[in-house]
Amino acid sequence: MNMNAARERLVVIGGDAAGMSAASQARRTKGPGELEIVAFERGHFASYSACGIPYWVGGDVGERDELIARTPEEHRARDIDLRMRTEVTEIDVAGGRVRARDVDSGAESWTSYDKLVIATGARPIRPDMPGVDAPGVHGVQTLDDGQALIDSLTRTRGRRAVVVGAGYIGVEMAEALINRGYEVTVVNRGSEPMATLDPDMGRLVHEAMEGLGITMVNDAEVTKLLTGEDGRVRAVATQDAEYPADVVVLGIGVRPETTLARAAGLPLGAHGGLLTDLAMRVRGHENIWAGGDCVEVLDLVSGQERHIALGTHANKHGQIIGTNVGGGYATFPGVVGTAVSKVCDLEIARTGLREKDARRAGLQFEAVTIESTSRAGYYPDSSPMTVKMLAERRTGRLLGVQIVGREGAGKRVDIAAVALTARMTVDQMTALDLGYAPPFSPVWDPVLVAARKASRAVQQGF
Structure with missing residues (x-):
């Protein structure tokens, strides 16, 4: 009896976060005897942190290889046929196959698939x-x-x-x-x-x-x-x-890299990204999934589709796709738009909607801004922090938070990200039992000070 007779082939286009997370998760679910996995990557590197590139360029990260999570050899050792310097040039949806070109030699060949993952990322504008x-x-x-x-x-x-x-x-x-x-x-x-x-x-x-x-x-x-x-x-x-x-x-900025998907007639959204269902399956296509920077995601605050290029989302998409490809079940409900960055020691964070986002979504809101400190004012090295908060008029639902400050400012945005996901009101936020000690925050955390001010603004707006 031929043990490979029923073996399926998964083809992955793109060898970074979403693509290789999907391939790795699918391999954890199904062994080589059940699922063959072929992945194509047109560059020299796979499974790396693109978010770390500015810090490598600036010297904070000493070596390029520190940004690589898993080498091609490590993937191949797990029975994933990762083909580097190989660019997919066409997706034949009706025929269930992709055409790939060896970047160095120019040689082209077709590879058939039973299941396809598109993880082509984004391209700089x-x-x-x-x-x-x-x-x-x-x-x-x-x-x-x-x-x-x-x-x-x-x-x-x-x-x-x-x-x-x-x-x-x-x-x-x-x-x-x-x-x-x-x-x-x-x-x-x-x-x-x-x-x-x-x-x-x-x-x-x-x-x-x-x-x-x-x-x-x-x-x-x-x-x-x-x-x-x-x-x-x-x-x-x-x-x-x-x-x-x-x-x-x-x-x-960047745009979704969906040239292949567009040529193949796959559904794209207003921002040019692939449209998927909650399981990250491309809408209308049973055996095609997509994830990472090439897709659009649901904004849980506005209810609209957005394009957000972040490695956090890409890795989650890959895990979900790999689970579903392997016969399990997982979904990606959406995002609230959380991001952090820095300029030297200035930390910059945001989540949810800006004022113009709220207006575009047809929401009426109150916006408040407060000045506070990262620690108790009397504690050494306390630094100023500015928090801006948006709350929906009448309901008081939290709509968005922006924070700019020094050490300890950026990750405070996670409080707001959780509150947004839970659809909390700013009044409910004022009662959150957050950790307190003078080295970490004032008695009233800056996020809660903003929530109190937003709650008053909502009440006065009735």
């Missing part, structure tokens, strides 16, 4: 403008991108860097370049950095960046990148000015 593809211009999304940037920084004689965009990646890369001894200018089309915050909170980030010696240029749209006689980038131009640059980093 590269604006359509002159000079954007010149040497010295870098997007930072993959470990290959990070290596290319470090190589460029090593070869570059000049010490002037321009970061285009001031979102999470832009802000983190600006700090990384400062740490490397570069003179850094950030050109941002928004009124303040960190558009994931309301502008009044973004202003605090702006001030901190200037305190580091970073030149902030807000309300400025980049029109072109200028190149020298050698073809390498030499400046970033806006309508009003030119900013000399020996290296340029694009921190404008």
Whole structure:
């Protein structure tokens, strides 16, 4: 009797967080005799922390390999056929197969599948403008991108860097370049950095960046990148000015990498990401799953679909997909939009909705801002902290929280993330039994101080 007669084949497109988490979880569920797993990765690396790239570039992480969670050899030792430097160029949904190309040799071949996982990630936004593809211009999304940037920084004689965009990646890369001894200018089309915050909170980030010696240029749209006689980038131009640059980093943001999915006719949402059900199965396709930065997720606060590129979500998606592919059952209910970052010792955190998100969702709300401290005021090294909180008018339901401060500020946002998930009101939050001692917080934690103020605002709004 042929023991492999009933063996299924799982094909995974993408060898990072979501894809390899799915492959690994599926392998835990089913052995090689039941399930063959083939994974394709077009880059040189798999299973790495893309979120750690700015800290590697800046020198906080010493070696590239520290960002790699599991090598290709380790995956193969677990009977996962991981094929590196192999790019999938076509998905044939009707035929149940994918076409892949060896990046180095150009050789192409088809691989059939019984079950397919799409984990193609996201790609940095590269604006359509002159000079954007010149040497010295870098997007930072993959470990290959990070290596290319470090190589460029090593070869570059000049010490002037321009970061285009001031979102999470832009802000983190600006700090990384400062740490490397570069003179850094950030050109941002928004009124303040960190558009994931309301502008009044973004202003605090702006001030901190200037305190580091970073030149902030807000309300400025980049029109072109200028190149020298050698073809390498030499400046970033806006309508009003030119900013000399020996290296340029694009921190404008990312888009879902769904080129393959679009060509295959798979369903995409308003943000260009794949649409899935709660089990992370692509809608309308029984044997195709998708996860990570290439999908859209449900925002539990607004009830709308969003695209959020975060490794936390990607790993959860992979676990859920792998469980379902292996015959189990798991679901991903959605997100509340929690994120943290830092500029030097300034911690930046947000969860839930900004003011403009709430308005877009048709919600009426009260917004309050409080100033507090990270520890009891009399305790050494206490530092200021600003908390902004949004609550739904009439019901008092928590809608969003933004926190900017020094040590101890960032992870306080997790209190709000849990409260949002539980659909708590700000009045209910005031009674939360949070840990207290002078080295950790004032008697009233800053988040609870904000909740008290928001609760009063809601009551007065009746």
